[in-house]
Amino acid sequence: MTVYAALVVAVVFASGTFLLLQRDLTRVVVGIILISNSAVLFIISAGLTRGVAPILPLEGEGAGDPLVQAMALTALIIGFGVAALLLAMVYRLYTTHGTVDLEEIAAAEMREAEALERTDDPEREEGPEGEQDPEAGSG
Amino acid sequence: MTHQALIVLPAGVPWVLAALLTFLDGRKRWVGMLGAVGLAASLASLVWLALVVLREGTVETVAGGWPEGVGISLRADALGVTFAAVSVIVVLASLLYEVALGVRWRAFPPLVLLLVAGLNGLFLTGDAFNFYVFFEISMTASFVLAGYREEDYQVRAAFVFAVVNLLGSVVFLIGISALYSITGSLDMAAIASRTDALDPSSVIVVAVVIFSAFCLKLGLFPFHFWLPAVYVGSHPPVAAILSGALANIGSYGLLRFGGGVMPRELALGAVAVMVLGTASIVYGALQAVSRRDTSEVMAYSAIGQVGYILLALGIGGPVGFTAAVLYSVVNSLNKGVVFLAAGLRGPLVGAAFAVGAFSIAGVPPAAGFVGKIAVFKAAIAGGSAVTGAALVALVFLGSALSFLYSFQVYQRRFLAPQDGEKPGPLSARLLVFSLAALLLLLGLWPEPLVYLSQAAAGALAGGSG
Numbered sequence: 001m002t003v004y005a006a007l008v009v010a011v012v013f014a015s016g017t018f019l020l021l022q023r024d025l026t027r028v029v030v031g032i033i034l035i036s037n038s039a040v041l042f043i044i045s046a047g048l049t050r051g052v053a054p055i056l057p058l059e060g061e062g063a064g065d066p067l068v069q070a071m072a073l074t075a076l077i078i079g080f081g082v083a084a085l086l087l088a089m090v091y092r093l094y095t096t097h098g099t100v101d102l103e104e105i106a107a108a109e110m111r112e113a114e115a116l117e118r119t120d121d122p123e124r125e126e127g128p129e130g131e132q133d134p135e136a137g138s139g
Numbered sequence: 140m141t142h143q144a145l146i147v148l149p150a151g152v153p154w155v156l157a158a159l160l161t162f163l164d165g166r167k168r169w170v171g172m173l174g175a176v177g178l179a180a181s182l183a184s185l186v187w188l189a190l191v192v193l194r195e196g197t198v199e200t201v202a203g204g205w206p207e208g209v210g211i212s213l214r215a216d217a218l219g220v221t222f223a224a225v226s227v228i229v230v231l232a233s234l235l236y237e238v239a240l241g242v243r244w245r246a247f248p249p250l251v252l253l254l255v256a257g258l259n260g261l262f263l264t265g266d267a268f269n270f271y272v273f274f275e276i277s278m279t280a281s282f283v284l285a286g287y288r289e290e291d292y293q294v295r296a297a298f299v300f301a302v303v304n305l306l307g308s309v310v311f312l313i314g315i316s317a318l319y320s321i322t323g324s325l326d327m328a329a330i331a332s333r334t335d336a337l338d339p340s341s342v343i344v345v346a347v348v349i350f351s352a353f354c355l356k357l358g359l360f361p362f363h364f365w366l367p368a369v370y371v372g373s374h375p376p377v378a379a380i381l382s383g384a385l386a387n388i389g390s391y392g393l394l395r396f397g398g399g400v401m402p403r404e405l406a407l408g409a410v411a412v413m414v415l416g417t418a419s420i421v422y423g424a425l426q427a428v429s430r431r432d433t434s435e436v437m438a439y440s441a442i443g444q445v446g447y448i449l450l451a452l453g454i455g456g457p458v459g460f461t462a463a464v465l466y467s468v469v470n471s472l473n474k475g476v477v478f479l480a481a482g483l484r485g486p487l488v489g490a491a492f493a494v495g496a497f498s499i500a501g502v503p504p505a506a507g508f509v510g511k512i513a514v515f516k517a518a519i520a521g522g523s524a525v526t527g528a529a530l531v532a533l534v535f536l537g538s539a540l541s542f543l544y545s546f547q548v549y550q551r552r553f554l555a556p557q558d559g560e561k562p563g564p565l566s567a568r569l570l571v572f573s574l575a576a577l578l579l580l581l582g583l584w585p586e587p588l589v590y591l592s593q594a595a596a597g598a599l600a601g602g603s604g
Contacts, residue, residue: 020306025298032305039312046320067325068316071268075312078275082305085282089298096291109295 005045012038025093025100029086036079043072142191143200146215148184149223150260150273153177157252165248171238174248178231178255185227185259189220193594199265212326214265217594218399218464222391223262225468229383229475230255232574233376236479239567240376243288251380254280258384262391267315267400268325274311274388278304281385285369287377296372303365304356311352317345318400331400339403346404349396350412357389357445360419370438375482378434382441383475390448390467397452398460398599406455413453417533419446424540428547433481436548437474440499443537444470447514450530454521460596462513465588469510472578473498477545479571481552485562489553491575496545498578501538506581509588511538 012034019031047068054063090100097105156177163170192198192215201210234251242248257277261270282304286297319325321341322333334342351362358366370378397405397412405412423443430436448470451462476495480488494505501511511534518530562568581588 020302028302032302035306036309036312039309039316042313043316043319046316068319071316071319074268074272078272078279082275082279082282082301085279086298086301086305089286089294089301092286092289092294093298096294105295109292112292 001048002045005041005048009038009041009045012041023102025090025102025105026087028102029083029090032086033079033083036075036082040072040075040079043068043075142188142195142198145184145188145191146198146200146213146263149181149188149227149263150256152181152184153252153259154256157249157256160249160252161246163245165245166242168238171234171242171248174252175231175234175238177252178227178234181255181259182224182227182231185220185224188215189217189224189591192217192220193591197598208326208329211269212265213263214327215263216598217591218391218394218596218598219262221464221468221591221595222387223259225471226258226262226384226387227255228574228577229471230258230380232475232479232570233379233383235570236379236482236567237374237376239564239570240482246283247287250280250284253277254284254380254385258388261388265327266325267318267327267330270327270392271308271312271315275308277385277388278308281381284377284380285373288374290372292372293374296369299365300369307352307355310348310355314345314349314352317348321345327395327400331402334401335403339407342401343404343407346397346401346408349401350393350408353389353392353396354415354449355389356392357386357448358442359415359445359449360422360442361415363419363422363442366442367435367438370441370478371432371434373434375434375478378437378481379475379478382437382478383471386441386445386474387467387471390445390463393449393452394460394463394467394599398455398463398596402455405452409453409455412449413530416446416449416453419443419449420533420537421446424537424544427544428540430544431551433548433552434478436544437477437481440477440541440544441474443541444473444499447510447534447537450534451514451517454517454530456517456521457593457596458520459517460599461589461592462510462517464595465513465592466510468588468592469498469506469578469581472574472581473507476571476575476578479574483563483568483571484553485568486553487568487572488562489549491568491571492553493549494575494578496542496549498582499545500542502542504579504582506578506585506588508582509585513589513592 016031016034016038019027019034022028047065049065051062051064054066093105094100097108160170160174165171197214197216199212199214201207201212203210230251254277257273260273264270264273282297282301285300286294318330321337322330324330355362370382373381420443423439423446427436427439427443430439448463448466451459451466473495476491480492480495498505498507501507514534515531518534519527
């Protein structure tokens, strides 16, 4: 049983990692969701015990571990919240850049940085040159 | 009984207030001030709690009145209280700063309060899974805050920040459940006593997983790739919160899980920890020297500074842990001062930045000197003469480089002719100045800080070992 659980966790985690490395931001988000779900599966498999449902009064012996289920639920809820936040961010990027492709967004970033430098440069040249020169000499 | 109630306040007050403030418009000045009052109340309760903890030892309670071992335990010891107080001070200063500048988002004050609630919760918990939950509360708040002001580059940085740190959280969660699997408990004290009985070869795997998760949060050298992009793009108070308060999760987690829960595994991996710390110091300092932009320099400086904490942690023992706590406290105040000062201009702010820069470089009047001395002491105390000398030389080199880059920035930013930029509101400048004055005060009168750090290290060595 542990081997199967480990296999499932491994496959989910690996597919999540694969998606995380894609260029499409929505896929990145899906990848993160898959990875966080693999952690939930890992929690479940951390308490793999056979037994009856852990409801009082306990009948017989060997109840299943209730704690891992509580943890898994908590982790799932956190995962949902963060996934929603990430999707909102992707949407925000889409509205401003018109794309969810990582490379196109990176290209936009480069253009912005260059534009910034171009607007910066003339100001520096127009500035007090007499005061800039000695500084350049001493530095 | 009152002490048990007191432990809930530092996280409870900002949490409830955050829920209330969500319904109000945070752009209004009074709403921001209300949030600041809540943070001040949280800080006051922390100081009170610290006095109780120092006088009577660890305060402990179980949430919801459950019997011990069933419910979630809340535990306040000197280590947790110290980290919580410092983080709240930095966040409070950042919030006041942003209120003085004018808040742009209606959700800004409640998000800051939620972040503090998460931070205080995780510093004052004795339960590993509860630690994760509070950790996620503050991380999620910080993901949103990283995009504050909504410039395109800030949203991009926030996305990177969120994805990378989420991965770190997942890795940490896996580490926690692996700990649960091998020890059958989530209580940190119980885990600590049970891991001692286990074969180190099974625990070390978990230790490495948890270690990498915290290093990712701290932005140590091999895990640092996300850090410059996020700190550079962020609005100054947000950068101060991320670097001065949120990064404390990493150093606290390393101290708590490394020094408190798995000390044997930390000793096993001490060499690796110290090598990573060294790499971080050298890489951070060299990168910082080569950058021009103030926040970029300080971002790389942050990578270098956490290296000292890791170095002290690797040396271990009471001296090493004391140095690590002391350095983390001083470092988070330093970062608060320099990132806040980076957003303003004028002689008052220039003086504040100079104090912060002195503190980063470890020059005597500022508190950084105390931190550096502690690391020096730990380096000499831990290990043979050769490694001791090498570590001292390394710390000295790192300090010299940080002196260089700090004053390069100072020269460019505050000594260069002011090209008509507005200096910013006077209240914000006074605030930055008073935070720098605190740094100076701690440097001139370091006894309380040293005493607190020793108590914190004592809580690690004695409390759960």
